[in-house]
Amino acid sequence: MSVEFLYPEFEVIRNSDRCIACRVCERQCANEVHSFDPARGIMKSDESKCVNCQRCVSLCPTRALKIVKTDCTLRENCNWQNDTIREVYKQSNSGGVLLSSMGNPKPMPVYWDKMLINASQVTNPPIDPLREPMETKVFLGKKPGKIEKDKDGNIINNMPPQIELTMPVMFSAMSYGSISYNAHASLARAAEELGIIYNTGEGGLHEDFYKFGKNTIVQVASGRFGVHEDYLNAGAAIEIKMGQGAKPGIGGHLPGEKIVGDISRTRMIPEGSDAISPAPHHDIYSIEDLRQLVYSLKEATEYKKPVIVKVAAVHNIAAIASGIARSGADIIAIDGFRGGTGAAPTHIRDNVGIPIELALAAVDSRLRDEGIRNNVSLIAGGSVRSASDVVKAIALGADACYIATAALLALGCHLCRTCQSGRCNWGIATQKPELVKRLNPDIGSQRLVNLMNAWRHEIKEIMGGMGINSIEALKGNRLMLRGIGLNSKELEILGISHAGE
């Protein structure tokens, strides 16, 4: 075998007693792993193409298939682990930058799992959400510092524009192009039914989805794809994307092969041309420049839309957020380093940025210390996986959370982490019509609605257990959290006590 050969990562185990050679697996696999051997009347596999997306496993009518991690590995070595060695081989073969998809899979600390939530016992009663009202509604936006009255003593409405959400969760930015039309349709429809919001990402807004405007955040990123006056006015808010948790400090490149048909028209670039989002906005080199973009957007939309500034969680995030809070932005979205992506250089994804839990706590504390917390709302994203993660984020100081990977899982994503290939067998991260149609927006949106309704119930249950009956009363309530197995510095940054204290 040649020096370029890499033993396949996965093996296809086909139970010949069960396989009826119906060829469903062959039709379902866009990676062309399965094929039929007419001479022998059996199915064959080329496991070198397998990405372990589980599509064939899920659709095999006789449950004849399973995909397993190969046990043909190199000699064990704690320093030079298999993945590391394979990366060196891949780069030696190609000379390329390693490109990965979805969030950081490395065993990094997940602080959500090291925080425990309080509950009421004896001294104050828990609340049963089934018999008592619980408020999960939140409003995102700048809150006025004081009540103003006119000369007759009537209150002047000085409330800046707000986003209203029925629960403190939104679908995070995923562009049309990185995900499919049917994935966007599912998100938009679910957001409308739930009374929450989805986010266009930086690829513009398909004309069919303008009708979901009040449940849409339109994004303006450095490539300014699909940005024009109607687009800016279409949504409930405008988000300036400065960075993304999975790839802080770098831009994005949607390869020309995905710039086809409607994507090309929505982005306003020719078919087949790479869609390049430069690392910086070349008109923003300072907080003052950011302020200029914020206010140019406000002027163009007559101050009717809150402006969100989304940044990746990086080392100086508290100071950066302080600057953003003074730039005129209404909302800051912070994306932690475990957040997902359609494609990012592996070593940037896995090594750049900081966890959302620490970033969120640091930002909330800093803005409070400076007396400007009410200038902005805070959205936390970057691997919020469950209702309990949402509750912990709110208690650390978030006004709402962004979720994306969890939403994709609801749509059928099996986290095979090969979005960049454009051959998503679940019809999500692909533009191939025959794959896109596998995702039915009727079913997809219903599954998203189910997931969010389930989380809403859980959020109410957890809050009720603490004797808290509204998100507002939980927000920044760090006394409701205790750390487990954290050192004193981590506890200090999170602003919480250790369990038992």
Next chain:
Amino acid sequence: MIIDTGGMEYREINSALRAASDEIKLTGCLGQRFIAAGVSGKTIEIEGIPGNALGAYLNGAKITVNGNAQDAVGDTMNSGEIVIRGDVGDAVGYAMRGGKIIIKGNAGYRAGIHMKAYKEKMPVMVIGGAAGSFLGEYQAGGLIVVLGLETEGKRIVGNFPCTGMHGGKMFIRGSCEDIVFPAGVTVTQAGHEDIEEINPYILEYCELFGYNTDEVLSGDYTLITPDTKNPYKQMYVAN
């Protein structure tokens, strides 16, 4: 209709602009930002110096400035026309996706970054004088023309033009021997057919600012085009 902008904040100016008739003259302009952001269907003449982000997201209006303008003129402009009878600051026409910007004099750094185009939407920028460094970075579409008039022997384009260019065309008057272009673009002498393409814009420029068309069109023009529309294709390996 004439609006005296002396002492007015930008928010007041834009409110007045939106409420005004279709033909408007703004006088006494002194650095107010965001003038005519997102405006469509009006003709606006400006006396004085408008501030940053003049005509951002412009959506079909026509703006003439009888003097200089500052940074970020026509940022993410969608359609319409901006005529500057003087010089402009940095980042003019950033991410412009349609319409025309015609500048009599010089442009600062980062002009025409990430201009794009789609079918009939083809943004055009004509810079009559010199352009600063980083001209047309990431250009993805559209047309940038630099004439270098009245630059008195000064280099007419600064450093690092066309970096990351992957669409559109750039024309620079002259042979450009003193300009260093990056790898990934092709630099040739514009032929007769190429000049035909920019002819209407040169005519418009000369008519607006009183130049002799034959003189401006005489001599060599350099044409810069990208080698590929997929500059990042070979850079990655799936992991």
